[in-house]
Amino acid sequence: MLELYHNDMSVCAQKVRIVLAEKKLKWKDNHLNLFKGEARTEKYKKLNPNGVVPTLVTENRQIITESTVITEYLDEAFSSPPLKPKTPHLIATMRLWTKQLDEGIHVSTASVSNAIAFRYAHFEGKSKEEIKMHYDAIPDPARRERLWDLAMNGINSKYFSIAIFRFEKLFTDMEITLNKNEWLAGNSYSLADIAFTPYITRFDHLNLLGLLDQRPHILKWYDKIRKRDSYKVAIEDRLENKIVSLMIEKGKETLPEVRQIINKG
Numbered sequence: 401m402l403e404l405y406h407n408d409m410s411v412c413a414q415k416v417r418i419v420l421a422e423k424k425l426k427w428k429d430n431h432l433n434l435f436k437g438e439a440r441t442e443k444y445k446k447l448n449p450n451g452v453v454p455t456l457v458t459e460n461r462q463i464i465t466e467s468t469v470i471t472e473y474l475d476e477a478f479s480s481p482p483l484k485p486k487t488p489h490l491i492a493t494m495r496l497w498t499k500q501l502d503e504g505i506h507v508s509t510a511s512v513s514n515a516i517a518f519r520y521a522h523f524e525g526k527s528k529e530e531i532k533m534h535y536d537a538i539p540d541p542a543r544r545e546r547l548w549d550l551a552m553n554g555i556n557s558k559y560f561s562i563a564i565f566r567f568e569k570l571f572t573d574m575e576i577t578l579n580k581n582e583w584l585a586g587n588s589y590s591l592a593d594i595a596f597t598p599y600i601t602r603f604d605h606l607n608l609l610g611l612l613d614q615r616p617h618i619l620k621w622y623d624k625i626r627k628r629d630s631y632k633v634a635i636e637d638r639l640e641n642k643i644v645s646l647m648i649e650k651g652k653e654t655l656p657e658v659r660q661i662i663n664k665g
């Protein structure tokens with residue numbers, strides 16, 4: 401059986417779970433508590449040296465990391481229903497979307513989530529020294545530096561405004577595309593739509609969907625996606641109330657400040 405090391409609220413894990421749900425695959429659930437640092441243990445880093453989720457263990461006990469790679473693997477290994485468009489050009493279009501996630505959008509989401517809400521969950525129950533040790537255990541030095549800065553400075557961190565501008569560009573590109581096509585890569589639902597679903601959901605949880613007020617096509621796309629069974633199974637049924645409440649509460653006051661950052665340019 402497939403095995404997934406994941407976390408219920410992790411955006412990268414959510415997209416893998418959507419693919420598993422779309423294909424109605426059974427999998428063994430290895431849930432890791434990220435706030436307790438369970439992805440940074442020496443044992444887990446043997447599977448995933450970056451100390452992050454998700455990690456897939458295939459039926460043949462091969463290990464696959466990186467959520468975009470995992471979703472492509474699942475689509476290759478389990479063909480029904482196909483989650484790639486039919487033509488080479490549309491497959492390339494799909495990959496241009498998923499590539500953006502790996503080249504900035506994911507990092508920006510982590511910046512926004514940590515600055516507004518997650519830092520409080522990382523601090524909970526830890527002394528100052530333990531908080532420092534928790535962040536020092538992040539294997540990648542650039543990621544360690546960024547998350548530490550976000551933890552200490554919240555939305556005043558330079559990484560927060562960098563992330564907000566990256567999202568402004570993304571939302572503009574998505575709106576233009578979804579005004580022309582039903583889905584991100586043409587007129588069939590694909591790994592591109594799946595990949596972006598958790599990220600728009602995260603903005604929803606952070607009370608930042610107001611940024612899409614003037615982007616009706618993204619909102620329509622998001623509504624359609626939320627009606628799919630895979631969304632319910634992979635995201636909704638697994639929401640951790642405590643974390644969602646933290647995001648809603650901390651996000652409440654943030655939208656005007658985000659608008660200010662955007663307006664200042």
Ligand SMILES: N[C@@H](CCC(=O)N[C@@H](CS)C(=O)NCC(=O)O)C(=O)O
Nearest residue numbers: 410411412434439452453454466467
């Ligand atoms: N590029 C990786 C990013 C994985 C990643 O950043 N995962 C986050 C959750 S979304 C994580 O595991 N963080 C663990 C931690 O901060 O300790 C992928 O797409 O799989």
